[in-house]
Amino acid sequence: MPKMPARRSARERESRQGCMPRQRPIALVELIITAALVLSTVVAVTAVSIGFARAEVAGAVPKGDGLPFAIALGIALLLTAMSGATAIAAAVPQRH
Numbered sequence: 001m002p003k004m005p006a007r008r009s010a011r012e013r014e015s016r017q018g019c020m021p022r023q024r025p026i027a028l029v030e031l032i033i034t035a036a037l038v039l040s041t042v043v044a045v046t047a048v049s050i051g052f053a054r055a056e057v058a059g060a061v062p063k064g065d066g067l068p069f070a071i072a073l074g075i076a077l078l079l080t081a082m083s084g085a086t087a088i089a090a091a092v093p094q095r096h
Contacts, residue, residue, distance in 0.1 A: 055068065 052072070055072075
């Protein structure tokens with residue numbers, strides 16, 4: 001004869017379920033984090049663009065003063081190389 005599970009009252013079930021924290025699905029958490037990353041990247045690009053326009057770096061090149069443009073270009077290339085190196089290092093599987 002199969003055993004019948006003990007019946008619990010509704011109050012007992014509520015008290016047990018109320019104590020447990022509700023977990024969000026991993027995909028939802030990743031989606032929220034990705035959206036926050038996209039938003040912060042857009043804000044950073046906007047701030048850099050405004051700073052670049054206010055510094056009038058591109059306007060200084062036709063006047064014969066290419067030093068500010070060369071410095072800005074050098075910093076941009078350095079940041080690009082650093083991000084590329086980070087992406088390559090992150091793609092290589094870790095050996096334990």
